[in-house]
Amino acid sequence: MTSPIDPRAVALLALTSLPAVAAQPAEDLGSKWGTETEERKYYRVVSLPIPEELTIEAGAFTTLPDGRIAVGTRHGDIYLVDGVDDPKPEPTYTLFASGMDEIFGLEAVDGGLLVTQSCELTRVSDADGDGRADRFDVVSAGWGYENYHEYAFGTGPDKDGNVHVALGLSYSYHSRALFRGWVLKVTPDGETIPVASGLRSPGGIGPDENGQVFYIESQGPWNSSCSLKAVTEGSFHGHPVSFNWYPYAPNLGEAPTTPNSGTRILTEKERVPELTPYAIVFPYIRMGRSIMGFTVDDTGGSFGPFEDQIFLGDFSLSVILRATTEQVNGVWQGACYPFREGLSTGLLDVHFSPEGKLIAGGTNRGWPVRGLEPFALERLEWTGITPFEVERITIHPEGFDVRFTLPVDPETASRPENWVMGTFTHIYHGAYGGPEVDRTVPEVRSVTVSSDGLSARVVLDTLKKGHVHEFDLAALRSAAGEPLLHRDAYYTVNEIPAARSHPVPEDPRWLTYPAKDAGEDAPHVVFVVGDQEYRSEECSPMLAEMFAERHGMHTTVLFAQDEQGRVDPTAKIKWEDREVVHDIPGLEHLEGADAVVFYTRLLTLPDDQLAHIYRYLDSGRPILAIRTANHGFIGWDYRVNGERVPFGEGVLGGSFRGHHGNWSRDSTRASVVAEHAGHPILVGVDDVWGTTDVYRTYPEGGGLPERCVPLLMGQPLIGRTPDGPPNEKKIALPVAWTRTFTGSAGEESRVFHTTMGSARDFECEDMRRLLLNATLWGLDREADIRPDLEVAPVGAYEPLESGFNYEKLGVRPRPPADFR
């Protein structure tokens, strides 16, 4: 529970004289958002009636396997509720268990319910099957419980079965019993491990959509607003009064340095490395004042356009808020947004029903509350109409990316003066609450609206670390002319992502993808692209973006293009037109490349362009090549010791000699070469199938040349489906291998080549993984290769078919930007 109440009043509340209501000072609740009339068009609040004879002060919810909702209450009861999703709800309530002590954590687990009550974590079950609980087994009581205000909030088990319990302070201001003000982790076998200190008055604890555990902290000493904080092992959450228990937490070592009072949280973080800054600050009153339970929208869209976001209930103001998180430089931060006001009671927890409605409940007892009902259960349901809202705000090195639920009017949104912004922070101190200080007004330098209108990139003159960045977007309009349902949003900046200093300037002739969260040493990978059959212009940007967004690489895609600067997959080759000379602008940037991926086919390049490639081959840096690259160039004249070295045979270790599988009829199933199964490039790669046929790269009866290590053997399959039968007449041939190559300067390069790799082939997850692993291997970063590296494309990836019938396939020259 939160208690924005006077410390002197609380100190008097000994156990023998628990607080009478008369002890509460009267308090104002602040003004409303004034958005209820509009909000109800999109989200209806529907009462879930409670029979007159029952008192249900909900403190925690969970869904049972049979679809019923279990509600744990402040009175220590658990009711099983049926019918919460009915169109006109008239739920039935079955008392399952009673006599427990303030339930603020509830999760259905195998064979019962896991209940966090003030005194302990308990497994409650119905052994005799009569529908009423009869077994109450203690899982952990590993914390002290001896003083007033010592509430306990629990998560459900995470993927490893661990439960996190957040423990409020004694009398709200002290830590007089063991681990008050701490988060404990309880393992499945009941071992109780101290994890984090410095809590004040937690209001709820649980995972965000990434599985990261957060707890919500209340305004009070060392906390000038409510905030979400990320719980990690050893983290300290700002209130030093609980340092006295470090001797009982030997796993965490010495207590952190005691922070100074009266500074700023990021200033103190310099002195106190364990200090975890507020991930999301909820500006006091404007965005709640006693935020309690929260949950993640996992409804798959049934609750509207906010999937995977956090929804939080506020006790005092009877409102529901929304939040999004992201991790920058290893630190969690994010934004919060108003969502719905006008609920009937003080909210203690929120929970999604099986049909994707948000159940909210609680009581208005004990502290100031706006909602007038002494207790209530309600559900919020989406009307199916999408409100025009800020969907989420994320940070970039120079400002923010703001996404909308509906297209924004580019005219109003691209005017910087329509983005009214301010920043502030709080004093980090031991006094109760505190003002918003150090206000600044950043200059909005530019706003760029995406072509679909769904996002805007805002560039500011400066981002202030440690500040809440406020947005007032009253002037924005949707494409349909509507104002935002909620004009306000608040982003807490703890960290600023490093500037993505891409080594290649932006230019319409090529694509650059700056590395996300790049350090100084982010590698630069260049794709050299130009083929006429396999849609290299589609898969290369996808791979480049994935490398940049997910693996910290700066990437550049250089395209072969026509005189109008369009990528032209329909371009003729010299065999068809003797006059043809192809053009790949930007090859000079191979100079600074750390790796190059070639995906060319029969290009005739001017000598000065070829010279850049030759120089690269001399550099000893890695060479990766896909499919047609082994016959990538015509008019090639690269020499080592005066000898001409063809690109396919000489550099890559093989060239196209013919379609071994039936061209455009067979597909390829690639299997790992057992002898080299331990090769780093094959980590996590065991399921490669593609629509391309197998190339033959050496004469029948021959083999790969020396210094080649075969990784995958490709078996032609009849037909172009993954479950097609093997083409019995065809043996498997190597389709991916490595080798080393020594250039004219005597430098040795790592080489990887796969003869698979049409754009469609890269729809296969392990095909993408193969290329990522190969790139990391080429960069001598084998140590970073793991079987679960993220290889999902960053956006939708729906490449066109391979082939030369361009018109039918919809292939035509287009500017490079179209492939972004």
Add this chain to the structure above:
Amino acid sequence: MGGLRSDAVSPVPYRGAMKVSPVALGALALALASIASASTPGDHHGEAPGGGGVRPAAVDGREEIARLGCAACHDDLQPAGQRLAPDLGLAAERLRPDFLLRYLADPVEAQPGTRMPDLMADRTPGERAEVARALAAFLASEAPATDGAPAGGPGEAARDSDPKRGDRIYHEVGCVMCHGERRGGAPLPEGGRSLDHVAGKYTADGLAAFLHEPLAHRPGGLMPDMHLDRGEAADLAAYLIPAEGAGPAGEPLPGEAALVDAGREHFRTLRCAACHGDVGGVEAPLPFPAGPLGAGCASKAPPAGLPVYDLSDGQRVALVEAAGQLGEPRAPEVELASTMAALRCTACHERDGVGGVPAALDGFLTTDEPDLGEPARRPPTLSGVGAKLRREWLERVLHDGASVRPYMHTRMPVFGDANVADLPGHLEALDAEEPLVFPRPEGEEWKEAREAARTMLGTTGLGCVSCHQFNTKDAPGFQGVDLITTPERLRERWFRDFMVKPTSKVADIVMPESWPGGEPVYDTLLGADTDRQLGAIWHYLALGRSARNPKGIDQPRWDVNVEGRARLYRGRSRIAGFRGVAVGFEEGLNYAFDANNGALAGLWRGDFVSVNWNGQGAGDFNPRGRPVELPRDLAFAAGEGPPDPWPVRPVMTEENPVNPDPTYPRQHGYRFRGYHLDGDGVPTLRYSIGAVDVEDRTVPLKEGDRTVLRRSITFDAPGAGPMVFRALAGLVEVPDSGGFLFGKLRLTLAPLSPLKPKMFELRSVESGSELLLHLPLPAGPSTLELTYDLAD
């Protein structure tokens, strides 16, 4: 909101004067003038506004266009809107098969006055019957798969329903205001509609399902949702369809696939979906330029092939006239009057002299609080309601069914969001008064104002809480509207004017004037300044939950009682510490166990416990009898010889408030494991002492004429070994009569205790003595049985 605002509304300075909107008064007169005044015969649609007979009947042509669904075909009539026709997907499960067939064949004949037109005027009776059969088969195939009964199973409505309860509901919640009383006597209200046809139309289950969720079946909103729960809907259905009177409902509807397909095709070609919406994938056809109404459907003899409506001359005139005026937007007061008439708001509510409950039905307005006078039973006037209620509250009433008068038996229904969407805005605009803001005092003045408000509200002040609930707590006298809802619902100016002269806003109100003529009766507070006093009350009530109870309002007391099954209650307590467990028995014997330390902490006779669930109270419990308190230290020590001194629990003091021994009693081997309940709710507490598992169960037992508590402690030891049990500590006496005395408690070893202590040691300690039982535990289970006898 945020500190960034440049356009915040600044409070309007309080001037204390009332300004009436000139628009409001003339609204209705104007409204009616613009509605065609053609008279209507006795059909059920197109009634005049008002059941009170105040105004002559008139036909609202635009509403007629919406109701008849003209815009389904006439695209130029779309500005009039279209009330959604019943959901036919639910028709087959709702209606009697015989009625459905008759109705589909000839709607006007089957139900005179229906809005449904005759779409087969040019067909023979035989053809009509054939089409009806096919349509019925199609509709039956589209009905939700519930075996023809509403959710919950077949015949649910009939099973527990009670026509007597239905009769009461019918005459109490407001049905009578539109459908007339059914006990004989009063005539049907003007424009009302008798329900005599209902028994021949609906099945009982179908009617119950309809009454439970009328808006799901008929989204047009003309039959509103009266907040009937399933049971009430079934009772009402049983009342309206008497078991004996309904007669056989005919054969079940046909279901042959070919017939269903034919029905689907009729559904499409007859354009049913245009009004009724998509059923079974037949999409609603688009409207088209359909020509003038007067020469078509609204003419006296519509050309062949057009739908034929059962229209009066008045309706025809009004329809044609309204159709010609659709280009002109109607004034808000006209729109409002039209909606209120259509939804029959005026059947219950009076507004500006129109409407209200007719005298003949007044007796059906009842209340639980008759002493609160007429406003406790009569739906409130809607004159000036837009100036009375905040916009958000109006919306909660109209959309969410919010209500603050639980004592009033007549219910305010909801009509469906779309059907009332414009009402709050119109009411707000038409009734607008200049806003008034009570300035909020600061600092000491605010403190003074709070105290003054609390005094005035209390029974020793103006006595407001004598007749009003406060913060959901009962008033000592009558349970009028909860005062705490005031700022949530009301506008400040209305509140001020009402308080100064209540009858100026609510005629017949039983409420004393405490500021007669604007002068305060209570002249010792806040400088006898009326506006300061009212402002203080306003801001005090705006505190909501944190407003202290005025004098006269008491905190409720929470008792946990034991009836039948034993009762276990966990919580913080003075007697058993924070991890306390209280166990009560119907026999009036109770005990408390300190689960933190593993000690029986106390026993008492009488009622079980009261708990603190007021304010922030976390449910801490207190015995309701006077307990014998036992030491709450660890009770068991495994091993040879008792530890000396016995490890007692750490005690925190004001000087040393932090637990000096935070791992007690864990470091002595004690762990609480939980408990399980038997079929009578009797708990067996489980804990362990080192490697020894303990099950500890206490039950009341008759011993001679005394009821005692028998405690059985079962040890399960991995190997034989000694265990010491510190059963008592303090002033322990050893009487000649046997056992040990500890205040009112006599502790004895049960005669048949399987496990016998090797020794009873009484060891002197500072506080008196400790009773130590030396137990020779065998390997495996062994049980010690003790009797705790508490003197009366």
